[in-house]
Amino acid sequence: MSDSASSPANPAASPERDATERAHLDFTRRLSYGDYLRVDALLGAHQPLTGAHDEHLFITVHHVSELWLDLVVRELRAAMDLLSAGVTDTPLKMLSRVVRAQEQLTAAWSVLKTMTPADYLQFRGSFGEASGFQSAGYRMVEILLGNRNPTLLRPFTHRPDLYGPLDAALHAPSVYDLTLRLLAARGLAIPAEVLERDPTGPHGEHPEVLAAWLTVYRDTERYWDLYELAEKLLDVEDNFRAWRFNHLTTVERTIGFKAGSGGTSGAGYLRRALSVVLFPELWQVRTSL
Template sequence: MTSSPTPDRPTPDRDAPEQARLDFTRRLSYGDYLHLDTLLSAHQPVTGAHDEHLFITVHHVSELWLSLVVRELRAAMDQLAAGITDAPLKGLTRVVRAQEQLTAAWEVLKTMTPADYLQFRGAFGEASGFQSAGYRMVEVLLGNRNPTLLKPHAHRPDLHGPLEAALHAPSVYDLTLRLLAARGLPLPAEVLERDLTRPHEAHPAVLDAWLTVYRDPERYWDLYELAEKLLDVEDNFRAWRFNHLTTVERTIGFKRGSGGTSGAGYLRRALDVVLFPELWEVRTHL
């Protein structure tokens, strides 16, 4: 038999903060699980400039998002290599959402004025986002390939090795084109057996294959949906690069980049890179 509440023993308020776990002497806490001491200890400005904290925070967060993008791209690519076309859509959708966060990070950084940046820019020497292994891996997996761009990581075998391996492996678009061929869409050996260390170049046979898919989406729905998802990824990649350019232009103008590139000029040229050319061109021919 249970006793009913009495005036001197009121019913506990289940929504009160006192009902939460309060003693973590022998329990895994939020900070312990996320290793926040380690994470936050990496935030070490080298000057007393107020905005250096912002600069480091944006780049730390961006590197975490890039790590997630790489993980999701690899998982989707493993599925594509196995001939699976539907499951990769989830991972690629997650890539797109992470890209949106990466692009939005530039908006936070744009609150830093040129005068703010000049207070600490010289303190980090030749360090540059050009040397981001995470970003470079994303580029390689998406098919933007240039062996020269791996050289900044030559002194770090743990970074250079995976990049080199990815450079010699199929990109996400290569795997997609192999799926088209497996489905009976004619693609020549020069496309399927190309030099993987170089970027894919637009080919009329690939355009014809995509035209077949886009003219009969009911028959090729999985390939059609995959193509549109890949276009989402490139669309967001372009948005990130454009926001990067405008952030640099409004912060340092046309000064050289700290990593030795021409700065805004180099970034503007990068806007011309097209990862999946036939997916854009197919719209003109429908």
């Protein structure tokens, strides 16, 4: 015969109640969840300029996106530091994390798309010329991935703390530049004009670089780490394209073909950006195999 005191029917002895009683409840001298994450400061950063209901949504999506972008930058930099030292295995984990973060960034557009044009027009005029075009986090991601245009740094000249790191990254190798140096170090024929190119401009497709990648893809057993790295970079660019495409469709759905608040042509600018190819030889190698 079972003891009624230990019966699941007795709420006084339920596992949930027992767990609650063991939980730490006094945080007078302890670090709490909210203190550790500085939730007050985080939520306090939400400062809508109007009483429009959807402005809070707009700010939330962009705040969360900036946090994901910051993580992407940190993971890319860590991977690039290791690649520059000739390490190929650990960067794969970091690039995998970049891919997962990119998925979260892309998913954020689906939340923003719940805002209708009429909703947006209630507060759009309140933030003047502010625009995602001026996101230092996004611009840093672009630069690290190799999409480089010195003109795009001009919106940050009033903020040396933002402009300095962006300019330094613009003059340093991209993740793809470092990858091509790895290929050269492994004896694959990467021309000096590619290895010593001006990093402030984008990488252009080169037949000898394509030939080197063909060697890797035709002998994956010998070059397995380089092959894995190439495929992971392609995952990153694939997701980068998906983010841009969803950005475009969100803008078209919300403001149509109006000019962007930052002064660009809006949807037209975003549509042209879709044509950018970061790692051209990794896409072309599939045709050439």
